[in-house]
Amino acid sequence: MDNSKFIAKHVAGLPKSGIRDFFDIVAKMKDAISLGVGEPDFDTPWHIREAGIYALEKGKTHYTSNLGLIELRRAISKYVEKNYSVSYSPENEILITVGVSEALDLACRALINPGDKVMYHQPCYVSYMPGIVLAHGIAVPVPTFAKDNFALTVDALRAAWQPGCKLLMLNLPCNPTGGTCDRAQIEAIAKFAVEKDLIVLSDEIYSELTFEGVHTSIASIPGMKERTIFLHGFSKAFAMTGWRIGYACGPATLIEAMMKVHQYSMLCASIIAQEGAIEALVRGEDAMKKMRDQYHRRRDFIVRRFNEIGLKCHLPRGSFYAFPDISKTGMNEKDFAIGLLQETKVAIVPGSAFGENGKGFCRACFATSYEQLIEAGNRIEKYVQNLAKK
Amino acid sequence: MNPVLKLLLEGGSLTTAQMAQVLKLSEADVNRELDTLKKNGVLLGMRPILNLSQEDSGVVRAVIEVRLTPERGGGFNRLAGRIARFDEVESCYLMSGGYDLMIIVNGASLQKVAAFVSEKLSTIEGVLSTATHFMLRSYKEHGFLIENAAQENERLKVAP
Ligand SMILES: Cc1ncc(COP(=O)(O)O)c(C=O)c1O
Numbered sequence: 001m002d003n004s005k006f007i008a009k010h011v012a013g014l015p016k017s018g019i020r021d022f023f024d025i026v027a028k029m030k031d032a033i034s035l036g037v038g039e040p041d042f043d044t045p046w047h048i049r050e051a052g053i054y055a056l057e058k059g060k061t062h063y064t065s066n067l068g069l070i071e072l073r074r075a076i077s078k079y080v081e082k083n084y085s086v087s088y089s090p091e092n093e094i095l096i097t098v099g100v101s102e103a104l105d106l107a108c109r110a111l112i113n114p115g116d117k118v119m120y121h122q123p124c125y126v127s128y129m130p131g132i133v134l135a136h137g138i139a140v141p142v143p144t145f146a147k148d149n150f151a152l153t154v155d156a157l158r159a160a161w162q163p164g165c166k167l168l169m170l171n172l173p174c175n176p177t178g179g180t181c182d183r184a185q186i187e188a189i190a191k192f193a194v195e196k197d198l199i200v201l202s203d204e205i206y207s208e209l210t211f212e213g214v215h216t217s218i219a220s221i222p223g224m225k226e227r228t229i230f231l232h233g234f235s236k237a238f239a240m241t242g243w244r245i246g247y248a249c250g251p252a253t254l255i256e257a258m259m260k261v262h263q264y265s266m267l268c269a270s271i272i273a274q275e276g277a278i279e280a281l282v283r284g285e286d287a288m289k290k291m292r293d294q295y296h297r298r299r300d301f302i303v304r305r306f307n308e309i310g311l312k313c314h315l316p317r318g319s320f321y322a323f324p325d326i327s328k329t330g331m332n333e334k335d336f337a338i339g340l341l342q343e344t345k346v347a348i349v350p351g352s353a354f355g356e357n358g359k360g361f362c363r364a365c366f367a368t369s370y371e372q373l374i375e376a377g378n379r380i381e382k383y384v385q386n387l388a389k390k
Numbered sequence: 391m392n393p394v395l396k397l398l399l400e401g402g403s404l405t406t407a408q409m410a411q412v413l414k415l416s417e418a419d420v421n422r423e424l425d426t427l428k429k430n431g432v433l434l435g436m437r438p439i440l441n442l443s444q445e446d447s448g449v450v451r452a453v454i455e456v457r458l459t460p461e462r463g464g465g466f467n468r469l470a471g472r473i474a475r476f477d478e479v480e481s482c483y484l485m486s487g488g489y490d491l492m493i494i495v496n497g498a499s500l501q502k503v504a505a506f507v508s509e510k511l512s513t514i515e516g517v518l519s520t521a522t523h524f525m526l527r528s529y530k531e532h533g534f535l536i537e538n539a540a541q542e543n544e545r546l547k548v549a550p
Contacts, residue, residue, distance in 0.1 A: 125550065
């Protein structure tokens, strides 16, 4: 029996993630050096893990309010006000979610009517386009370019805009490019959003990992709070990927709409993760900054190495990804990455896994030890030299 | 902070060649920097941090609390310096609180450490009392956890 006929059309139509294809190849390879991950190499700082253990000991094993623990919402309110200069009420403007992943899904489902168009910059995180499509929206990619250090420009937005666009998804600093926007650029994007009456979904999950300049949240631009949903989480900056905890902040009406979906689908985020998240916000700043400083120095090293090797690489201002241009080798990014893996056992991710505009680039995560980065750099160098001889 | 020093603290066990690559210096430059740090008394030395059983290392370790009579002019410095010079003494610190010096002592056996305390340490003029605590087991050494089995890194090889 052909049971694939039961699968909903919009799900059947989604491509499998390019990352998963690649993962299947890497998983079979023994002792590969992997720059292919999207998470910190650090384990969660111990004091946060300890808070999780303590929560279990104290019998914190129950459901929480749908919005999440009020103590956590209060801590988030303080943290966001201090670091992003925008204030949200813990009572009705903050929703705790199962990672930014769930928050993205909730926002798409709560805001998109079938056929609504959603703009997002590309290359981008692998879930954006599918998230839009699963909510029956139409994905409208906006390209970002190496010449702009992968900042999102209003020119590109204007060129991509079409009637029916309702939502703009931002991810600055960006996975996979490390590109971000300075204040003036953010202000210009905000102006565009107002002009076109767009609601903005701003995924700022890498914002603490901004190495140059200060991070500006679009929610803090005057007039933007009312049309912005600010998404953030603990996975990257606090090395808490496995805890599955994040949050959305926004105007009460929109948070209430997301909360409806959340209430009927997820109910609430894990209480243990919520307790850990409180600890991270209240006492985790030092450990977070220490990790950030280490990423910063490793970034400087690996980006320099890519450029020495002859793979042009812009300086990613945030995140823990380098995004070198490999087109000079004459290969496409997939063949380059697969060849590199098979010949030298170094895994990086082909840029096209992050959308059409990632063609010609590869993503290398530098959240790994110096030893691994040094060795990976040397192997990539040899591989590129051999390609040139061919 | 000096970049070579920073990398020493962060990079764990990088070779000088690897350090040179990270810092974009020649290996000779790195060695020169290390020499300067040594000359300035900042870098005292480097040694491996081992996880050896007592049988393998042939060493017993003890923490000894020492009470001293302070001296006019130098306080505890002269006596502390004198005690620190013994080969058996691995570390020596002036402490606040109920005693004055805490010293960490290595010896080939319980008897050897006991002999050091009773014959050398306690007999120094100015040492008022000692209390010796033998270490039974180590759970963490200089920032490294000592665990039964080497832990596998659980990270996936590729993730979004
Ligand atoms: C841009 C971006 N958004 C969201 C996520 C998912 O984060 P979370 O672990 O909070 O679900 C990731 C993870 O890779 C990401 O890169």
